Structure formats: C-alpha cells, structure tokens
Amino acid sequence: MWIFSLECMDQDCLLCPTGFAANTAAIVAIGKVGSLLASGSKPLKHEKIAIFSDALNHASIVDGIRLSGANVYVYRHSDMTHLDLILNNY
Numbered sequence: 001m002w003i004f005s006l007e008c009m010d011q012d013c014l015l016c017p018t019g020f021a022a023n024t025a026a027i028v029a030i031g032k033v034g035s036l037l038a039s040g041s042k043p044l045k046h047e048k049i050a051i052f053s054d055a056l057n058h059a060s061i062v063d064g065i066r067l068s069g070a071n072v073y074v075y076r077h078s079d080m081t082h083l084d085l086i087l088n089n090y
C-alpha cells in the first residue's frame with residue numbers, strides 16, 4: 001500500500017489499496033496540473049501537461065495518462081534514442 005501526502009489540500013494523506021490505484025491516482029494528479037493552470041475552464045492543447053511514456057509501461061500508468069487528459073508521447077521500450085528524438089521534436 002502506498003501513502004501520498006497531500007499537504008496542499010485539506011488531507012493529511014491518501015491511502016491507496018493497491019499499486020495499480022496508487023499509480024493511476026498519481027499520474028492523473030500530475031496530468032491534471034494543466035487544468036489547474038489553464039486560462040479557461042478547459043486547458044488548451046498547449047496548456048496541457050506533456051507526458052513521455054515508455055511503450056511498455058504498466059497498465060496502471062497507461063490508464064492514469066488516459067484519464068488525466070495530458071498530451072502523451074510514447075517512445076519505444078527503453079529506447080532513449082527514440083525518447084531523445086521525440087523530445088527534440090516537441
């Protein structure tokens with residue numbers, strides 16, 4: 001079980017019963033930062049968080065990215081050359 005401290009909110013911690021839930025919750029929270037900083041009620045494409053994700057990331061991470069609404073860029077598994085290429089074109 002993972003425990004996250006959420007000092008910026010009125011919560012002392014968030015308990016997640018599984019690694020799957022903890023990963024998904026953390027990624028959604030990170031991806032939603034773009035919504036908090038957006039000028040309007042919905043973030044424009046350029047205001048969204050960009051997440052660079054390994055093609056073989058665990059399903060809990062993939063689900064979190066999809067639920068977050070972030071812009072996702074997938075690089076080939078463990079291929080830092082491909083990641084570098086994607087980052088340079090970003």
Ligand SMILES: Cc1ncc(COP(=O)(O)O)c(C=O)c1O
Pocket residue numbers: 017018019020021023058060
């Ligand atoms: C990277 C990663 N995240 C999450 C999980 C899921 O963890 P749990 O079985 O506690 O939900 C696993 C399980 O293998 C994992 O390998």
